[in-house]
Amino acid sequence: xxxxxxxxxxxxxxxxxxxxxxxxxxxxxxxxxxxxxxxxxxxxxxxxxxxxxxxxxxxxxxxxxxxxxxxxxxxxxxxxxxxxxxxxxxxxxxxxxxxxxxxxxxxxxxxxxxxxxxxxxxxxxxxxxxxxxxxxxxxxxxxxxxxxxxxxxxxxxxxxxxxxxxxxxxxxxxxxxxxxxxxxxxxxxxxxxxxxxxxxxxxxxxxxxxxxxxxxxxxxxxxxxxxxxxxxxxxxxxxxxxxxxxxxxxxxxxxxxxx
Ligand SMILES: *[C@@H]1O[C@H](CO)[C@@H](O)[C@H](O)[C@H]1NC(C)=O
Ligand SMILES: *[C@@H]1O[C@H](CO)[C@@H](O)[C@H](O)[C@H]1NC(C)=O
Ligand SMILES: *[C@@H]1O[C@H](CO)[C@@H](O)[C@H](O)[C@H]1NC(C)=O
Ligand SMILES: *[C@@H]1O[C@H](CO)[C@@H](O)[C@H](O)[C@H]1NC(C)=O
Numbered sequence: 001x002x003x004x005x006x007x008x009x010x011x012x013x014x015x016x017x018x019x020x021x022x023x024x025x026x027x028x029x030x031x032x033x034x035x036x037x038x039x040x041x042x043x044x045x046x047x048x049x050x051x052x053x054x055x056x057x058x059x060x061x062x063x064x065x066x067x068x069x070x071x072x073x074x075x076x077x078x079x080x081x082x083x084x085x086x087x088x089x090x091x092x093x094x095x096x097x098x099x100x101x102x103x104x105x106x107x108x109x110x111x112x113x114x115x116x117x118x119x120x121x122x123x124x125x126x127x128x129x130x131x132x133x134x135x136x137x138x139x140x141x142x143x144x145x146x147x148x149x150x151x152x153x154x155x156x157x158x159x160x161x162x163x164x165x166x167x168x169x170x171x172x173x174x175x176x177x178x179x180x181x182x183x184x185x186x187x188x189x190x191x192x193x194x195x196x197x198x199x200x201x202x203x204x205x206x207x208x209x210x211x212x213x214x215x216x217x218x219x220x221x222x223x224x225x226x227x228x229x230x231x232x233x234x235x236x237x238x239x240x241x242x243x244x245x246x247x248x249x250x251x252x253x254x255x256x257x258x259x
Pocket of ligand 1: 044045046047072
């Protein structure tokens, strides 16, 4: 009799444990990520530019010129301070590259192409909230250095544009990524510095986008990346819960046998 109640007590205990695990792992993923979510140590620019949108041409040029490695090592810097103030990338969309005279681009030497890529990045993290001030403060230096590759910012009624060389207006269409120390913004035009293009290259008139991108209004992280992370951890959690449920059901069977 005593043995039987001891076994019963153990069986009940065994039932309670997986139940606790079940209720814990069934909690929504938001619950165990407190407000200052642990930010990833660095963003993978290759993944970001290939997955987050139509920046394949830009990524291809970055890889060919090895500028990608320069940008990634800047993005990797975790000791963000005065000597590592971060990185801002202006990523022209594929349609922007397609609009530029193909001969003008294919004529470029690898050094010129490299300079062109470096003209699309600033060695500072520039959150969207800083652009109004940047518009007033004058040209922003890029990684290419020199005033010819600097970028002028305009900010009017919440719309941000950048200008450089022959490009008088490249609209900042969306914030692809913005988490200190890295910001990546999409442009609807390629920046065409005079340093790289002594003569103005032909650029086709912009084609109105079929699906307008939402205007840039806030400084948020890319929704896609966040959702991917969330759904991944959700599926892990469902897996855990499933395991606990199987354990619970088999123990339930075991408990009945003992009685
Ligand atoms: C970025 O991800 C790609 C695969 O998606 C990988 O090949 C590459 O090594 C990663 N780069 C860094 C800097 O983590
Ligand atoms: C950036 O960091 C990743 C992982 O920490 C590493 O694999 C990669 O080689 C680094 N890239 C550069 C260019 O420093
Ligand atoms: C490309 O280079 C060739 C020869 O160097 C030159 O004749 C031609 O005008 C260039 N085309 C463009 C679009 O710059
Ligand atoms: C930026 O604007 C200044 C004057 O406002 C102008 O002199 C300069 O050429 C512009 N720079 C570029 C890269 O467009």
